Each structure stands twice: as structure tokens, then as C-alpha cells.
Amino acid sequence: MADKIKVALNGYGTIGKRVADAVMRQDDMTLVGIAKTKPDYEAYVAAKKGYAIYAVDPAKAESKFKAAGLSIAGSNEEMIKKADIIVDCAPEGIGEENKKLYEKLNKPAIFQGGEEHEVAGTSFNAAANYDQAIGKQFVRVVSCNTTGLCRLLYALDKAYGIKKVRATMMRRGGDPNDIKRGPINAIVPDPIHLPSHHGPDVNTVLPHIKIDTVAVKLPTTLMHMHYVNMNLNKTPSREDVIATLKQYPRIWLIPPWLNIKSTADVIEFGRELGRPRNDMMENVIWEESVSVDKEGELNLFQAIHQESDVIPENIDCIRAMTGIEKDGAKSMEKTNKTLGLGSFNPWKLSL
Amino acid sequence: MADKIKVALNGYGTIGKRVADAVMRQDDMTLVGIAKTKPDYEAYVAAKKGYAIYAVDPAKAESKFKAAGLSIAGSNEEMIKKADIIVDCAPEGIGEENKKLYEKLNKPAIFQGGEEHEVAGTSFNAAANYDQAIGKQFVRVVSCNTTGLCRLLYALDKAYGIKKVRATMMRRGGDPNDIKRGPINAIVPDPIHLPSHHGPDVNTVLPHIKIDTVAVKLPTTLMHMHYVNMNLNKTPSREDVIATLKQYPRIWLIPPWLNIKSTADVIEFGRELGRPRNDMMENVIWEESVSVDKEGELNLFQAIHQESDVIPENIDCIRAMTGIEKDGAKSMEKTNKTLGLGSFNPWKLSL
Incomplete structure (x- = not known):
């Protein structure tokens, strides 16, 4: 070597x-x-x-x-x-x-x-x-949010071809030990002028993806949450999508029986597992949220650990x-x- | 064996x-x-x-x-x-x-x-x-708060004799993964009728200690914070008190240079140290807060990890x-x- x-x-x-x-x-x-x-x-x-x-x-x-x-x-x-x-x-x-x-x-x-x-x-x-x-x-x-988006979009684009993505980034206000940031009691559209910079940032890595993004800052420190909607070239079933995403070790799908109800439970799971600093470096997708609507649009929730992904x-x-x-x-x-x-x-x- | x-x-x-x-x-x-x-x-x-x-x-x-x-x-x-x-x-x-x-x-x-x-x-x-x-x-x-109080009061009573304690418990609203408890945006005097049950609870272990306690619930999940004031039979210097408390492995005094500014930093220190679940099982006392006033009253801040102490x-x-x-x-x-x-x-x- x-x-x-x-x-x-x-x-x-x-x-x-x-x-x-x-x-x-x-x-x-x-x-x-x-x-x-x-x-x-x-x-x-x-x-x-x-x-x-x-x-x-x-x-x-x-x-x-x-x-x-x-x-x-x-x-x-x-x-x-x-x-x-x-x-x-x-x-x-x-x-x-x-x-x-x-x-x-x-x-x-x-x-x-x-x-x-x-x-x-x-x-x-x-x-x-x-x-x-x-x-x-x-x-x-790229940043934590963009990394989370790129992992997901790369996987789905490769499997089905992406026509258009719309993503809502519900962002943590600050890191757990950052006592000087906020908000502590508001929902902050940030930026207010749309779309947010996250779409263009995804394009620095995946230039061909059409994507609109918005972001709000929230009074929480644990993780970001993304709601992602997209149109695909092929229309897979939700089971197809789940099987596709399960091929990627940096994407984790939460089965319902684990009873993980929030970002707080994701972090608590990290603590239970004895992960260093309770870090959850993978995209954490709720399997139950993965859905394909009548027009073939794919929707899902994913949590992104801003400190470690x-x-x-x-x-x-x-x-x-x-x-x-x-x-x-x-x-x-x-x-x-x-x-x-x-x-x-x-x-x-x-x- | x-x-x-x-x-x-x-x-x-x-x-x-x-x-x-x-x-x-x-x-x-x-x-x-x-x-x-x-x-x-x-x-x-x-x-x-x-x-x-x-x-x-x-x-x-x-x-x-x-x-x-x-x-x-x-x-x-x-x-x-x-x-x-x-x-x-x-x-x-x-x-x-x-x-x-x-x-x-x-x-x-x-x-x-x-x-x-x-x-x-x-x-x-x-x-x-x-x-x-x-x-x-x-x-x-006894409970997390009472355990934290008993450790501290036992040590100081043994060393100096306690005349009277007044303690303010600033309590976390819920545990980190407990999404159903609050408050999320208020300070709740609980109970409103004074004193709170914590004093009598201390007396189930240390019956001879005179103690008044009050408690408020706050929008945080990480730790409780106690402000403790007391009159002692002997009047030690703050250096005496610090030396006394350092004899107890379940009491930890934070030196100023560690730059631990909040309960969030205490927990972050637990994460850095690789402690299981970031648990801080000791009473965490800010050395800088330990003070003895002109009338000989002792004052200090201690943080108590409700999940693990x-x-x-x-x-x-x-x-x-x-x-x-x-x-x-x-x-x-x-x-x-x-x-x-x-x-x-x-x-x-x-x-």
C-alpha cells in the first residue's frame, strides 16, 4: 500500500x-x-x-x-x-x-x-x-441539506429519471450547543425570495436536475426535515422506490414498527445504538411516507442530521x-x- | 464470591x-x-x-x-x-x-x-x-432532582452543618424524545403553591435538613438547573467549599477554561467524551458560580441530568x-x- x-x-x-x-x-x-x-x-x-x-x-x-x-x-x-x-x-x-x-x-x-x-x-x-x-x-x-438532497436525487434519477423536484427544507435553527442562534419561537421563511439557494446548490453537483426549493428555519436543534416531491420519467410503485433506495447504505428507511415518530426519536435511536455523538450520518427516510400519487408524483419525508451527514x-x-x-x-x-x-x-x- | x-x-x-x-x-x-x-x-x-x-x-x-x-x-x-x-x-x-x-x-x-x-x-x-x-x-x-440535592446537601452538611437551604429547580419540560410534553413556550411555576414537594422529598432521605424549594418548568429537554442558596453553621471560604465538593466523584466542578456555558455544552461535552447516550450522571457544578456572600450564605448553580443521575x-x-x-x-x-x-x-x- x-x-x-x-x-x-x-x-x-x-x-x-x-x-x-x-x-x-x-x-x-x-x-x-x-x-x-x-x-x-x-x-x-x-x-x-x-x-x-x-x-x-x-x-x-x-x-x-x-x-x-x-x-x-x-x-x-x-x-x-x-x-x-x-x-x-x-x-x-x-x-x-x-x-x-x-x-x-x-x-x-x-x-x-x-x-x-x-x-x-x-x-x-x-x-x-x-x-x-x-x-x-x-x-x-456541499452542505448538509444539499448532501441529503443529492444522495436522494442521484438514486432516483438513476433509477427513473427525474423531470422536476420540489423540496421543502424545514431547517434546525442552530446546532445543539449553539446558544446564540434562533429562532426560539418563530417559523422563519429563509430566504423569503423564492426559490432558495438549495436548488442551485444541488445543480453544482447534479447540473441537469430541475429543482425548486424553499427553506424555513424552526425552533429545533436536532435535525433538518425535508419534504420532497417529484415528477419522474418512469412511474414506479412505492415498493419499487423503497427497494431502489434500500440499495444505498447512506440512505436508511425506517420501518413503521420501530415507532420512530420524530427527529427526536431518530437521535434517541442513535443514542441507543451507542453511535459516537449519537450521529445519524445517513438520510433517514420514513418508509411509510414514501408514496406515489395518482398523477405519478413521488412524495416522502427525510430527516438529515446537519452535524454529521x-x-x-x-x-x-x-x-x-x-x-x-x-x-x-x-x-x-x-x-x-x-x-x-x-x-x-x-x-x-x-x- | x-x-x-x-x-x-x-x-x-x-x-x-x-x-x-x-x-x-x-x-x-x-x-x-x-x-x-x-x-x-x-x-x-x-x-x-x-x-x-x-x-x-x-x-x-x-x-x-x-x-x-x-x-x-x-x-x-x-x-x-x-x-x-x-x-x-x-x-x-x-x-x-x-x-x-x-x-x-x-x-x-x-x-x-x-x-x-x-x-x-x-x-x-x-x-x-x-x-x-x-x-x-x-x-x-429518589427522583433526579432530589438525588442531585441530596448529594450536594449531604456533602455540605457533613462538612459545615446546614442551617437552612433555599433551592430553585429550573426543570426541563420533557425528556429529549418525549414530544408530548411541554411547555414549548412558557415558564410554568409548578407547583404554584409553595414550597414545592422537593424539600419534603429531600427530607425522606435527610430528615434533619431545613429546606424550602420552588420549581418551574421550562422549554428545554437537556437537563435541570438548580440554583441553591444556604446558610451554614460554619462559614467556609469558596475555596473550602470547592475543595470539599471535589472529594465526591458524583459531583463534578467545571473549571472556567473548559468554556462550558450552558446545559447544552454539558451535554455536548458528554458527546465529545463518548459517554454512552451522552449521559452526565454527576452533579455538574459551575466552579465559578460557587460564592460565599458577606453574611456567609453559600450560592451556586448545578446542572442535573434527569435521564441518568x-x-x-x-x-x-x-x-x-x-x-x-x-x-x-x-x-x-x-x-x-x-x-x-x-x-x-x-x-x-x-x-
Whole structure:
């Protein structure tokens, strides 16, 4: 086997900390380290896991970390120099700033969905366009909502051909530990001007799909919920659709007897299963909701875990960009296995 | 070593499923099984963990379980007959009904805080009154809020003597997956008539403590928050108090640098640490909040994880009632070790 790919995490929030853990589970990657500005509980656990912590300004940060009993391995730039590829998980818009550094040091980097498509030039979803990321210097893994849509639309377009999609994104207001975001008591049409940016964002990965999207923000932190309606070229039965979707390990269909009534039960199921951080990285589709109406329109509900669904896509994106695996199906299979995706399909689960 | 104590779980909700997992971690106990009425995701995971599932009416339930690919080991009553002790985790008020069955079969049973003190006659907190449970047939582990108060008050009363306590319980509205409870947009004084029942409930364990309590229900699911004020016989410095509380593994003091700003961060820390179900079984006290005013009154904030803080107390209660360990300190030490309590004190954590 070739040398392991050395991955650096620039940014260690909701996505960054999960990508770091996911990298640690791959036998073809190693983690150079993570970037933090100050000690906190996330830095503390990272240090206890043995992750090297780098800082933008180590001279300034060192005393704070030292007081907390933690140590700094060096500067952000030193971390980047040591890496074969950087996964940029900085807050929205900062990735574009960081790009200058990656260009200066001539390092490939993955950006997250908070950045514009143009920052990277290539947007990525593993099932839909793995090949397009091969050998690229900059690639953007699309956002949690767009990832959820791409997985579903790719599968259905391949099987039946999609004429037109209409999707309603019922979005969580903030992440579970984000106490500064809202709403806490309103339904916010966001954006009000229609359609929302999600449709065009899907088109950065699947350009030929006709899609209208709207989004509202809601007072919940657990997951997004999508209501998806579409016209297809062929009209399948609902059983056909269910059988098609069950072929994809990153899509999970909830059977009614599990009695999962809400996004809260989905997360509770993750807790029961002992999943790390209760993460549900798969699209979670209610089997009962899958329906085909008299005009042949397909309708369904899917829940999307905003904190974690892009994690396997980031791992696959590393393999594609570095070229260590040129076969997308093989990369996805490896990622699914190492991260346990699809393993909680009731008919497959092993604990 | 004597034979292992055979424990049956009658009820498998928020508390029951955690007690079952905790029993599995003890080398002096075995799990006979759990009781469920129908298959759902909790039953599914229980079955995958290898827990035997019993049903009140197996003939009626069997077809439902069979359709879900799960099997039933027998009736509730058969389960109880096989057990040395039953942990009753049935919904509030049902425990009192179940008591008739335990009496008929002459089996000892532990009730939860949702039952009245009189159902058991003895109420329990491991640190405060372990000895009183030794050899009893029926004991009640007090509720999550009362457990949190008892741990704190026992420690401070022992060190300084308590004159009077005033405690404000800011309660979560419902558990994370409980979509039928509220409030979702109000602050509910509950009860309105003061004081609340929590003070008298503390007195079922610590009868000599003078205490006034009030409670409000809030739109959150994660944890309860207590503001506790008290007059002490001796006036310690805040540093004294912190040093005293740090001696108890079931009490955790958050240092400021961890940057834990809310109950959401406490739970997020549990997720980061990889704790099962992100459970924080310890009283979580903000070190910064511990203060002694000019009149010598002590004030502090503590967060209480309603889903899990009573779990170690249930394990200790099994040991006390069955007499397999007559030394409370030894039982607590064993329970703390097997469940990892106190292990995330920043100065002690090993991952």
C-alpha cells in the first residue's frame, strides 16, 4: 500500500471534530493535527485523544493552553506544511480567506458547504460526482441539506429519471450547543425570495436536475426535515422506490414498527445504538411516507442530521482528490464500513 | 464470591434501559431480562444487546415481536420469578400497582422517584443513607432532582452543618424524545403553591435538613438547573467549599477554561467524551458560580441530568437491599468505577 495520506484539520467545530475522528478510523490516512485558538472542552478531549493541537499564533495561545494543562504542537502554518491535504472546517466565509494560505503553500484543500461553489470551483457528493474531484486542488463538499438532497436525487434519477423536484427544507435553527442562534419561537421563511439557494446548490453537483426549493428555519436543534416531491420519467410503485433506495447504505428507511415518530426519536435511536455523538450520518427516510400519487408524483419525508451527514463525503473527497482511490464505489464502501454507515439498518445491525 | 445477583427490569424507558446497561457492567450482578409491551427501536436495540425480552401478555405480544424479527422469552411474571430483585422503572404511579405482584411473589423491588415515599417506606440516596436500605424488601430511589440535592446537601452538611437551604429547580419540560410534553413556550411555576414537594422529598432521605424549594418548568429537554442558596453553621471560604465538593466523584466542578456555558455544552461535552447516550450522571457544578456572600450564605448553580443521575444510585441500592455489599463507600466506589463516574474530571480523565 502507498504511504498514508496525511490530513490536517483547519477548524475544529461541529464538522472538524467529526472529520478528525473519521480520519482516525481510516487505514489509508493519518491525522497531522487540528487547529484551535484557545483551550476549551473540545480542545481538552482532542488532546486526550492524542490529537496534536496547532494554533494560528502559538506564542499568544501557549500560555492559555499551558494553564489548562495542554500543549501546542506548533503553528497552523506548520501543520499545513506537514499535510498532504487540508480539510478546512473554519466558520462560513473564513475558508475563502484560508485559501490564500493553501495557494501560497501549494496544498490541496477541501472546503465545506458554507463557502461559495466558486471558492473551490468543484462541488462534491460521493455518489453523484466522485470522479470530478480526482486530482483537483480545491473541492467543496456541499452542505448538509444539499448532501441529503443529492444522495436522494442521484438514486432516483438513476433509477427513473427525474423531470422536476420540489423540496421543502424545514431547517434546525442552530446546532445543539449553539446558544446564540434562533429562532426560539418563530417559523422563519429563509430566504423569503423564492426559490432558495438549495436548488442551485444541488445543480453544482447534479447540473441537469430541475429543482425548486424553499427553506424555513424552526425552533429545533436536532435535525433538518425535508419534504420532497417529484415528477419522474418512469412511474414506479412505492415498493419499487423503497427497494431502489434500500440499495444505498447512506440512505436508511425506517420501518413503521420501530415507532420512530420524530427527529427526536431518530437521535434517541442513535443514542441507543451507542453511535459516537449519537450521529445519524445517513438520510433517514420514513418508509411509510414514501408514496406515489395518482398523477405519478413521488412524495416522502427525510430527516438529515446537519452535524454529521457530510462526514463520509469528506472522507471520500480526500481519497478522490489525492487519487489514492480512483473508484468512487470502492471508496464509499470503505468509508461506510469504517464509519458504520448502513450498519443500523434493522436487518443488518450488529452491535 | 457469592452468586451473582439476578436483576430484572420491569419497565424499559428512560431509566430502565440505563439501569439494564449499568447492571451489565457489574461483576456481581446479572440481568434476567427486561419487560416490554411492544416492539420498537428500544426493544430492537435491547434484543441486539442480547437482553431477554419478557411481556405482560406474551400470547398477545408474540405476533407483533415475531413480525419485527424479535422473540419473547416469556411473561413478566416468569421474569420476576427468576429474579433476586426487581428494579421497577414503570411509568409514574404504575410501580404502586406492580408492588402487589412483588408482594405476591415475595420479591424485593426498587421503585423510582415517581412513586410516593410510602409505596416503599424507605427512600434512598447512596451517600446519604445507604445503611437504611440494607435488607429491606422495598426501597425507593429518589427522583433526579432530589438525588442531585441530596448529594450536594449531604456533602455540605457533613462538612459545615446546614442551617437552612433555599433551592430553585429550573426543570426541563420533557425528556429529549418525549414530544408530548411541554411547555414549548412558557415558564410554568409548578407547583404554584409553595414550597414545592422537593424539600419534603429531600427530607425522606435527610430528615434533619431545613429546606424550602420552588420549581418551574421550562422549554428545554437537556437537563435541570438548580440554583441553591444556604446558610451554614460554619462559614467556609469558596475555596473550602470547592475543595470539599471535589472529594465526591458524583459531583463534578467545571473549571472556567473548559468554556462550558450552558446545559447544552454539558451535554455536548458528554458527546465529545463518548459517554454512552451522552449521559452526565454527576452533579455538574459551575466552579465559578460557587460564592460565599458577606453574611456567609453559600450560592451556586448545578446542572442535573434527569435521564441518568439516578442510575448509579439504583446500582448501589441493589447492593444494599440484597446485602451483597454492606459498606456503602465500597459499593459507591465499585459503581463509580464500572460506570466511569468522576472519570471526566479534567485532572483525571482517561479516554
